[in-house]
Amino acid sequence: xxxxxxxLLVCCLSLVAHxxxxxxxxxxxxxxxxxxxxxxxxxxxxxxxDERVKLLAPPFAEDARQVPIEIDARAFKGxxxxxxxxxxxxxxxxIVDFEPLTGVLPWLSIRIRVEQxxxxxxxxxxxxxxxxxxxxxxxxxxxxxxxxxxxRTQAGWEEHIGEVLGGRxxxxxxxxxxxxxxxxxxxxxxxxxxxxxxNHAELRDQHDQLLARLELxxxxxxxxxxxxxxxxxxxxxxxLRDNSGNQFDASIP
Numbered sequence: 403x404x405x406x407x408x409x410l411l412v413c414c415l416s417l418v419a420h421x422x423x424x425x426x427x428x429x430x431x432x433x434x435x436x437x438x439x440x441x442x443x444x445x446x447x448x449x450x451x452d453e454r455v456k457l458l459a460p461p462f463a464e465d466a467r468q469v470p471i472e473i474d475a476r477a478f479k480g481x482x483x484x485x486x487x488x489x490x491x492x493x494x495x496x497i498v499d500f501e502p503l504t505g506v507l508p509w510l511s512i513r514i515r516v517e518q519x520x521x522x523x524x525x526x527x528x529x530x531x532x533x534x535x536x537x538x539x540x541x542x543x544x545x546x547x548x549x550x551x552x553x554r555t556q557a558g559w560e561e562h563i564g565e566v567l568g569g570r571x572x573x574x575x576x577x578x579x580x581x582x583x584x585x586x587x588x589x590x591x592x593x594x595x596x597x598x599x600x601n602h603a604e605l606r607d608q609h610d611q612l613l614a615r616l617e618l619x620x621x622x623x624x625x626x627x628x629x630x631x632x633x634x635x636x637x638x639x640x641x642l643r644d645n646s647g648n649q650f651d652a653s654i655p
Contacts, residue, residue: 435490455536457524466546473524475508482508483527491520499617506614511629515546553586564650580629589620608637
């Protein structure tokens with residue numbers, strides 16, 4: 403028993419020493435805000451700027467309310483604990499906290515709002531305790547976070563909250579599941595309209611086993627568009643909850 407505890411202690415100390423010795427490298431999109439977000443988002447934990455984390459976004463946001471981004475951490479398949487994403491110069495920077503579990507690859511597509519030109523970050527925590535940070539820059543005319551809701555101008559929008567459209571698209575080794583959820587995703591920055599947004603989502607298989615967990619934030623676009631890569635066949639369930647306690651459930655064959 404003493405020998406087992408000693409081995410466990412040595413392993414833990416080795417991981418700590420490895421994490422502490424990581425050279426972060428040069429920031430590919432130098433930002434005066436990085437130090438703040440390193441502390442705010444990553445808790446000052448060891449990190450490395452890593453090109454293996456691919457963060458894709460258009461160079462210019464034609465519609466700052468609907469900006470598609472793609473986070474690809476499949477280079478770390480089997481080692482990912484969670485993925486965080488944020489827009490550094492947004493008034494509401496945090497985008498998503500994504501935990502891919504059994505049968506879901508560390509890849510995510512989502513649409514966001516940007517208020518101005520900003521660095522975007524996707525930080526991938528691996529099992530050794532190191533954050534691997536992917537970065538890109540996006541230019542924008544601005545106003546995506548403070549623009550009035552388009553959803554609220556549509557007659558009867560309240561009757562469709564939580565409706566999910568989407569489908570499964572088979573690939574060679576996995577299926578890509580694309581979804582759109584009807585929800586205004588109000589961020590509280592438009593006068594007279596309080597925060598009202600989807601803040602939690604889960605993917606489950608046909609046996610109700612948890613596949614992935616997401617925390618969503620007001621930087622996500624209204625009528626959120628999401629895509630995941632799922633291994634294996636069978637029905638996938640999407641469970642959603644918003645900050646008013648409304649719960650929604652959809653199935654994708």
